[in-house]
Every structure is written in C-alpha cells, then in structure tokens.
C-alpha cells in the first residue's frame with residue numbers, strides 16, 4: 812500500500828483522511844504540524860503555502876488540507892476565515908448571525924494540496940452543498956454540529972461515521988486518489 816503523510820494539527824481530520832484514503836488503497840500517516848496559515852482571500856493560496864512549509868519540514872510526499880464554510884446569507888462568510896471564526900464566535904455565533912434569515916444554505920469547500928518535491932504543488936477541490944441547522948447538535952468537531960449536507964436531514968455530527976460518505980473532504984481526496992493512481996504509479 813502506498814503511504815502519504817498528512818500534515819495537520821487536527822487529529823479528527825486525520826482520522827477521516829485515513830479512512831477515505833484507505834478505501835482507495837493509500838495509507839495515510841499523521842504528522843502533527845502547526846502550519847502557519849497566510850492571510851489571503853484564497854483557500855488555494857493558503858493550501859499551497861501550507862504544502863510548501865510541510866514539505867520543507869518533512870522532506871517526503873505530503874498532503875495538507877484547507878477548508879472553508881461558506882454561508883450564502885452571510886455573503887460567503889466565514890469562508891477563508893473559518894478557522895479564526897470558529898475559535899472566536901464559534902457555532903453559537905454563526906447561528907446568531909443567521910437569526911431571522913430564511914436562507915440557511917451554505918457549502919463546505921476542501922482544498923487538498925499534494926507535493927512530492929516541495930515546488931510542484933497539485934490541488935484537488937471538493938465541495939458539498941447543504942444548510943445550517945437551527946440548533947447545535949451533539950458530537951462531531953468544528954462546524955459538524957451545525958452543517959447538514961444536501962440529501963439528508965442530519966448534521967455532519969449526527970451522521971457520525973457516515974459523514975465521510977457526504978463530505979467535501981471525501982470529494983477532494985477521491986480526486987487526489989484517482990490522480991495518484993493514474994499519474995504516479
């Protein structure tokens with residue numbers, strides 16, 4: 812089985828990556844790295860810079876991921892600021908901002924960046940459309956308790972291990988796995 816290092820501080824994210832890639836015949840190893848996120852409007856640029864720093868530190872084939880939650884009624888906020896917004900106003904704050912709004916549609920984007928030489932960075936994007944729930948569900952991590960993917964009526968948190976069947980992360984990683992199988996092996 813081919814092995815790839817996934818660099819992140821988020822172990823919950825790693826468990827999802829590990830399971831999604833294992834189904835594609837790729838073994839993911841975890842490197843706990845606190846990669847600096849540059850301030851820019853682009854998830855792509857953030858993922859590219861994270862991949863460069865992860866490769867510089869580890870000197871082996873790596874993947875990193877950058878995500879954003881985009882809420883339509885908030886003009887795409889928190890988007891590329893999702894991490895900061897989660898740490899500050901959190902899920903409670905997002906629900907408060909949506910009070911009285913009819914449109915609760917939102918989407919999650921994942922940008923997976925792969926590099927095996929530190930200079931060529933390959934990007935794979937995954938998206939999932941959905942809505943923001945009325946209440947905060949139990950369990951999950953990050954925005955899992957308030958994001959309901961299209962096609963079901965449960966939040967990512969309530970979907971538990973079934974989350975991987977719907978997630979933005981799965982869409983991005985499947986593209987990566989297909990590319991790797993075609994171009995690299």
Ligand code: IMP
Pocket residue numbers: 821876877878879880893894895897898952953954955967978980
């Ligand atoms: P980051 O790119 O991993 O920093 O993600 C940005 C923010 O979105 C962080 O607060 C994450 O916790 C959150 N996030 C990313 N992916 C998910 C997910 O699959 N479920 C819930 N929250 C997520």
